[in-house]
Each structure stands twice: as structure tokens, then as C-alpha cells.
Amino acid sequence: MLNFQRIYALFKKEFVEIVRDKRSLVIVFIMPIVMILIYGYAVTFDIKNIDIGIIDRDNSSLSRGYINKIVSSGYFIPYKDAYNNMDENIKALRRERIKVIVVIPSDFSFNLKKGKDAKIQYIVDGSIANTAVIGVGYLQVLTANFANNIKMDFVKNKGINPKxxxxxxxxxxxxxxxxLKSANFVVPGLIAIIMMLVAALLTSLTIVRERENGTYEEIMSTPVTSTELIIGKLTPYIIIGLIDVLLVTLFGILWFHVPFRGNIITLLFFSFLFILCALGMGMLMSSIAKKQEEAIMMTFFSTLLPSILLSGFAFPLESMPKAIQVFSYFVPARYFLNVLRSIFLKQDVTILMLYKEALFLMAVSIFFLVLAARVIKKRKI
Amino acid sequence: MEKYSIKVQNLTKKFGTFTAVDDISFNVKKGEILGFLGPNGAGKTTTIKVLCGLLVPTKGEVSVENYDIKKDVEKIKTIIGYMSQKFSLYTDLTVYENIKFYAGIYGVDREEAKIKEIIEMLDIEEYKNTITAELPAGIRQRVALATAFIHSPKILFLDEPTAGVDPVLRRKFWAIIKKWAQQGTTILVTTHYMDEAENCNRIALINQGKLVDIGEIDEIKEKFIKGNILCVELSENYVKEFNVLKKIEMPVKDISLHGSIVHIIQDIDIEEAKKKIKDYCKTKEIKYKNIFEDKPSLEDIFINLIRKRN
Incomplete structure (x- = not known):
């Protein structure tokens, strides 16, 4: 039987401690804002302003038209200093001044005018694979477009109606x-990661700090059970966590102009489940760790890294090896991320539609909380 | 009515291969103050932690107020109070908030009245709204005591309750403890201040995890120190002189230095011994100030105990 008077006493004590502890307040209110600001700008998958070198050996109106098409697209910035200088361009590629060299051969316009195929060479820096792939993709589209126009002109000249x-x-x-604004899916994802870190970090200290101060021993000599201890200690963090979600969401909407198309109840419901997971993980770390520093390190590694790497935040899970995909099922951020992207960007998303995510989050939070309670009970002091 | 508050039978507590408490048995009477005496690492704290349900015994039977420690540890926890070595308090909370927290945890009736009462009893009213981090050790000790006693426990466990507290406050502290014992609270206290052990009704001598003896102080003294104690007060060079005095040829059972006073335990006639010592000092040119007889103190027993161990 749970004793609610004891839970209330724990809750009140924990709450006062959080409010009086400057370090906790920094984690609660400053860290999320700073993180969303930094990562909101830093994490962008939009690729713009790719530096390219241009070698135009043809130097005709056609080749200039092609170059103009590339430059005016807005995705590429020509490196003018090395224009038409192959050695300089190669050097620039080597020191990452440019990512791509476009070489237009001298027979480019000649072949086209003769109605033959013309070739264009791209030399791409593959050491930054992501940018290379996207850059080449843009170039291919632009080239196809350019080629189509030429084809149309050719057809027109033959007297056929291009239509x-x-x-x-x-x-x-x-x-x-x-x-296709990157911020629109980066910011909801960030909320999941920030909340994971904030919630887990806060609770990761809650037990180990008492252990270091010696108050834990006194608590364990009282009739408080491990379940009461966990409920009493977690409730203040759940409240704080939900306030944090609203804070970060508001910041994302007002600062990054991310749309919010779902409803707030769905957001709070899933935030509650997700925070519970994070708190459960933090609690488990706290009950295992011997020192506060140890708890912080463990929390960082077990929550932050998987949340970034294995949640689909930065890298699509579909393209990961099967074994790692299986592992990602245990990463709560994976589910919350789906939920957040849906709530922010899609209309009429209800709790029922996301029942799978809800079940998984519940299962993960129960798993961690039960485990933490067992560790607390077994370890005693 | 049951005479004993705590019954311990063949208690053993091991940590891995290390045996902290080695097969000890003792009973604690209702309303008595039992002092646990022994050097550091003797197993006093471990024993107390087992009795509080903080550690699970490796072997043995323990019952507290007729509750078995293995089956009814939750019930035991409602009737005991425990004050650990460090006067552990929530340092970000005020004195009042700390006490109120424990009142809530124990579900104390008429909470506010009870808190007021204990604050008055321990004379900490002026610190009521002070953040505990800012308190001196002596006050923290009393606040810790208040948190351990807020629910009027039947048994109070105090683990080195006076470490680092000045002598005046220590006396005050003991006055309160004695009063509570008179009102029926059983008190189990560990200490290594020998003078403090004199406040206990009985003492248990613990060394290397074993219970060496338990009994009333006078009984223990008689048992351990057979013979009389002669004290020789030396001059400034007492360390040097003590080393010379140690080599005296007479049947000495134990000789130890307490400040500048040498305690010589021996059992030949007291006057004869005095003469022997005086003569020896004369020949060795030891400038003593005084020679007198004294009753054996717990300190003598304690030193005796440690010496045997080594």
C-alpha cells in the first residue's frame, strides 16, 4: 500500500530543493533555451551555397548559359579566383575551399550544335559524402533541365511543335x-533530445546526491518504500518537465517559426510519457552510481548519444543495419520524435493514431522505473 | 512484559570476504542506554545499520521490539529513530523544513505541535528558519537529533552523535538523551569518547567485529583491570621520561601514557609499588611531579583492548 502522506512529504521536500538549487534551475530553464538556440541553427540539413570551381574550355554562349543556370540556382557559389585554372581548382578542392569542379569540354557547343551528345565532368570531394551527394543531385537536375531546353529548341528548329x-x-x-524547411523537422526533434537530457540529468542526481550527503541512509531507515521514494521524487520533475516542453515548444514556434498544427493535449500526453521514460532512466543511473559525476557521465552516454544517433533525429533508421535498428526500439526518443514531428507538422493527429508510440513509451518507462525501484530496494544504502 | 527491546543472536555481517561483524549476541533492555565502545572499524556502525534495517545480516537472528528484522523490517522502521555519523540533513532546507519533512515521512500526529515541542526541547528556536548549510556542527547535531526523534521512536540509534561537537554542547546533548531514556526510550549509541561512555547504563566492548564484553561499566572495569592504577605525573619531557619509566623492573600489567600522566596498572601492594617507582625515578633522574592512585577509567580498558589486538 502506498502512503500518500509520505509521498507528499517527499514531493514537497524535493520541490523546495530544486527551487533553491541554482544548478537545477540552470538545467531546467537555461539549458533548454541555449540548446535549442545553438542546435536549432547548427543542425540544418539544408544545403546551400556550395562552393564550386568552373573550368569552361568551350567558352561559348551555350557553355556560359549552362554556367549561368548553375549559378543562378542559388545553391552554388563559383570560386572566381580559380576560374578556368585547373591547377588552382584542384588545390582549392584539396583544401576544401570548393566541393565540386565543373569541367565543360572544348567540344561542348560543337557537339550540341551537331546534334550529338555532349559531356560535362563533375569532380566531387567525396570526403564530405553528404554534401557531395546532395550537390551532385542538384547539378544533375539543373543539367537535365538545361538539356531538355536544348532538346526543345532542337525540335522546334526541325519544325515540330514542341507541345x-x-x-x-x-x-x-x-x-x-x-x-522543405529543415528547421521544421529539426526543432521538434530537438525538443525530444533536450527533454531527454534535461529530465534524465535532473533525476540522475536526485538519489546519488542524497547518498553523498548521507541523507539517503536516514531516508532508508524510515518506513518509506522504494516505490514511494520514486513517486515522491519524480512528481516534481514531471511537472517541471512539462513546463519545459511548453517553454521549448513556444520558443520553437516564436523563434524558428515552426508550425504547430496538432493539439496541445496530445503534446502534453506524449510529453508526460516521454518524460517518465527519461526520469526512469535518470533514476536508474542515480540508484546505480556511487558519485554524482559518475551519474552525470552515465546519463550522458545512455541518454544523449542514443537519442541523437538512434532516434532518427539525424540519420534515417531505415538505412541502418538490422541489429542497430533492433537496438533503436529501446530508445524512447525514437517514438517521441515521430510523435513530435506529427504533432507539429500534421493536422488532426490524435492520441489514438499514435497508439503504438504510446504503448512503447509506456513499456519503456515502466521497464526503467521498475528496474530503478528494484535496485533501490536491493541496494538499500 | 518483554524485558528486552532488541535481541541479537549470532549476528554476522560479511562484505565479500571481509567480516565486519563476527557472530555477536547481546540483548538491549527497554529504556536503557547501551554504549557501543570500540576502535574505528570495530564493527559498531555495521551492527547499528543491521539493526536499523539498512543492511541485511549475513547470518543470525535479530529482533527489534519483537519484530523479526528479516520479515518485518518495514514495521521496525516505524518505531526506530536513526541518526547517522554525519548529522545528515538537507542542507538547502531550513531547520524547520528538515524536521517537518521527517514528521511527514513518519506520519506524526498533531504535526505542528510536535515540531514546536521538539524545537523547544532541543533549544534550536533561534535557528528555526535558518538554512541548515549555514549551521555550526553543534546545532546541526541537535537538528539531526530532532529529525530522528520527531516521531517519538521506541528505540533511538545514535552513531557517534557527538563527533566534532564541543564539550559544553556534548553535556547538554547527553542530558537530553538521558531524559528520553528515563521516559522509556531505548537508546543504542556508539562513541569513541571514553568519558561519554560513562553516561551509559551498560557498555558493549567491540573489537575486530567481535563482542569482547557487555555489562555495567564498573563490572567491565573490574573484569578488565585487575589490580590498581598508579598515576605518575611527569614533567615537560614526559615522552622521553615515559620511555625510561617503561623499563622499570616490577610486575607491571600495563603501562600507558595519557597526556603527561603515566598510568601503571599492577597488583602488588600500593604503598610498596609507590616506593619502587619513586626509587626508580630517583636513580634514572626522572623528574615526576606527583604520584597518586586512581580508579581505572574506560580509557585504560580501551587502550588495553587495542594493545591486545596489536
């Missing part, structure tokens, strides 16, 4: 994040 010429044109509709 009668068959052509497949894709009509792309991007849903949920029309502008």
Missing part, C-alpha cells in the same frame, strides 16, 4: 513541410 512532343513532367506536392 506535341511527348514529355513526362512530375508534379510534386510536398505535404506537411511545404517549404
Amino acid at each position: 506535341k512532343f511527348p514529355y513526362i513532367s512530375p508534379e510534386i506536392r510536398v505535404w506537411y513541410n511545404q517549404e
Whole structure:
């Protein structure tokens, strides 16, 4: 039987301690804002302003038109100092001044005018694979577009109405994040990671600190059970965590102009489940660790890294090896991230639609809390 | 009515291969103050922690107020109070908040009245709203005592309750403890201040995890120190002189230095011994100030005990 008077006494004590401890207040109110500001700007998957070198051996109106198409796209910035100088361009590629060299051969316009195939060479710095892949993708699209225009002109010159010429044109509709703005999915993801860190970090100290101060021994000599201890200690952090979610969400909406299309109740419901997971993990670390520093280190490694790497925040889970994908099922941020992206970007997303995520979050939080309670009970002091 | 408050039978506590408490048995009477005496690492604290339910005994039977420590540890916890070595308090909370927290944990009736009463009893009213981190050790000790006694426990465990507290406050502290014992609280206290042990009704001597003896102080003294104690007060060079005096040829059972006073335990006639010592001092040119007879103190027993161990 739980004794609510004892839980209330623990709750009140813990709350007063948090409010009086400057370090806790920094973690609660300053850290989330600083993190969302830094990472909100730093983590962007939009690739713009890729530096390219240009070698135009053809130097014709066609080749200049092609270069103009690339530059005016807005994705590329030509490295003018090395224009048409292959050695300089290679040096620039080596010291990462540029990422791509575009080489237009001298027979480019000649071949095109003759109605033959023309070739263009891209030399790409593959050491930054992500940028390279995206940069080449942009170039291919621009080139295809350019080639299509040439084809149309050619057809027109032959006296055929280009409109009668068959052509497949894709009509792309991007849903949920029309502008494909990176912030729109980075910021909701960040909320999951920030909340994981804040909540786990706060609780990771709660027991080990008492152990260091010696108050833990006194508590354990009282009739308080491990379940009461956990409930009493966690409740203040749940409240603080929910306030933090609202704070960071508000910041994302007002500062990064991320849309919020779902409803606040769904957000709070899932935040509660997720915070419970994070607190459970923090609690477990706290009951295992012997020193506060140890608890902090353990928490960082067990919550922050998996939340960033294995949640789908930065790297798509689908392309990971199966074994790692299995591991990612135990990372609560994975579910919360899905939920947050849905709530922020999609309309009419209800709790019921996300029942799988809810069940997983519940299971993970129960797992960690029960484990923490058992460690506390077994270890005693 | 049950005479004993705590019954310990063949208690052993091991940590890995290290045996902290080695097969000890003793009983604690209701309303008595039992002092645990022994050098550091003797197993006093471990024993207390087992009795409080903080450690699980490796072997043996322990019952506290007729509750078995293995089965009814939760019930035991409601009727005991425990004050650990460090006067552990929540340092960010005020004195009042600390006491109120424990009152809530123990579910104390008429909470506010009880808190007021204990604050008055321990004379800490002026610190009521002070953050505990800012308190001197003597006051922290009393606040810790208040938190351990707020629920009027039947048994109070005090682990070195006066370490680092000045003598005046220590006397005050003992006056309170004695009063509580008179009102029926059983008190189990560890200490290594010998003078303090004199406040106990009985003492248990513990050394290397074993119970060496338990009994009333006078009984123990008689048992351990057979013979009389002659004290020789030396001059400034007492360390040097003590080393010379140690070599005196007479049947000495024990000789030890307490400040500048040498305690010689021996059992030949007191006057004869005095003469022998005086003569020896004369030949060796030891400038003593005084020679007198004294009753054996617990300190003598304690030193005796440690000496045997080594």
C-alpha cells in the first residue's frame, strides 16, 4: 500500500530543493533555451551555397548559359579566383575551399550544335559524402533541365511543335513541410533530445546526491518504500518537465517559426510519457552510481548519444543495419520524435493514431522505473 | 512484559570476504542506554545499520521490539529513530523544513505541535528558519537529533552523535538523551569518547567485529583491570621520561601514557609499588611531579583492548 502522506512529504521536500538549487534551475530553464538556440541553427540539413570551381574550355554562349543556370540556382557559389585554372581548382578542392569542379569540354557547343551528345565532368570531394551527394543531385537536375531546353529548341528548329512532343513532367506536392524547411523537422526533434537530457540529468542526481550527503541512509531507515521514494521524487520533475516542453515548444514556434498544427493535449500526453521514460532512466543511473559525476557521465552516454544517433533525429533508421535498428526500439526518443514531428507538422493527429508510440513509451518507462525501484530496494544504502 | 527491546543472536555481517561483524549476541533492555565502545572499524556502525534495517545480516537472528528484522523490517522502521555519523540533513532546507519533512515521512500526529515541542526541547528556536548549510556542527547535531526523534521512536540509534561537537554542547546533548531514556526510550549509541561512555547504563566492548564484553561499566572495569592504577605525573619531557619509566623492573600489567600522566596498572601492594617507582625515578633522574592512585577509567580498558589486538 502506498502512503500518500509520505509521498507528499517527499514531493514537497524535493520541490523546495530544486527551487533553491541554482544548478537545477540552470538545467531546467537555461539549458533548454541555449540548446535549442545553438542546435536549432547548427543542425540544418539544408544545403546551400556550395562552393564550386568552373573550368569552361568551350567558352561559348551555350557553355556560359549552362554556367549561368548553375549559378543562378542559388545553391552554388563559383570560386572566381580559380576560374578556368585547373591547377588552382584542384588545390582549392584539396583544401576544401570548393566541393565540386565543373569541367565543360572544348567540344561542348560543337557537339550540341551537331546534334550529338555532349559531356560535362563533375569532380566531387567525396570526403564530405553528404554534401557531395546532395550537390551532385542538384547539378544533375539543373543539367537535365538545361538539356531538355536544348532538346526543345532542337525540335522546334526541325519544325515540330514542341507541345506535341511527348514529355513526362512530375508534379510534386510536398505535404506537411511545404517549404522543405529543415528547421521544421529539426526543432521538434530537438525538443525530444533536450527533454531527454534535461529530465534524465535532473533525476540522475536526485538519489546519488542524497547518498553523498548521507541523507539517503536516514531516508532508508524510515518506513518509506522504494516505490514511494520514486513517486515522491519524480512528481516534481514531471511537472517541471512539462513546463519545459511548453517553454521549448513556444520558443520553437516564436523563434524558428515552426508550425504547430496538432493539439496541445496530445503534446502534453506524449510529453508526460516521454518524460517518465527519461526520469526512469535518470533514476536508474542515480540508484546505480556511487558519485554524482559518475551519474552525470552515465546519463550522458545512455541518454544523449542514443537519442541523437538512434532516434532518427539525424540519420534515417531505415538505412541502418538490422541489429542497430533492433537496438533503436529501446530508445524512447525514437517514438517521441515521430510523435513530435506529427504533432507539429500534421493536422488532426490524435492520441489514438499514435497508439503504438504510446504503448512503447509506456513499456519503456515502466521497464526503467521498475528496474530503478528494484535496485533501490536491493541496494538499500 | 518483554524485558528486552532488541535481541541479537549470532549476528554476522560479511562484505565479500571481509567480516565486519563476527557472530555477536547481546540483548538491549527497554529504556536503557547501551554504549557501543570500540576502535574505528570495530564493527559498531555495521551492527547499528543491521539493526536499523539498512543492511541485511549475513547470518543470525535479530529482533527489534519483537519484530523479526528479516520479515518485518518495514514495521521496525516505524518505531526506530536513526541518526547517522554525519548529522545528515538537507542542507538547502531550513531547520524547520528538515524536521517537518521527517514528521511527514513518519506520519506524526498533531504535526505542528510536535515540531514546536521538539524545537523547544532541543533549544534550536533561534535557528528555526535558518538554512541548515549555514549551521555550526553543534546545532546541526541537535537538528539531526530532532529529525530522528520527531516521531517519538521506541528505540533511538545514535552513531557517534557527538563527533566534532564541543564539550559544553556534548553535556547538554547527553542530558537530553538521558531524559528520553528515563521516559522509556531505548537508546543504542556508539562513541569513541571514553568519558561519554560513562553516561551509559551498560557498555558493549567491540573489537575486530567481535563482542569482547557487555555489562555495567564498573563490572567491565573490574573484569578488565585487575589490580590498581598508579598515576605518575611527569614533567615537560614526559615522552622521553615515559620511555625510561617503561623499563622499570616490577610486575607491571600495563603501562600507558595519557597526556603527561603515566598510568601503571599492577597488583602488588600500593604503598610498596609507590616506593619502587619513586626509587626508580630517583636513580634514572626522572623528574615526576606527583604520584597518586586512581580508579581505572574506560580509557585504560580501551587502550588495553587495542594493545591486545596489536
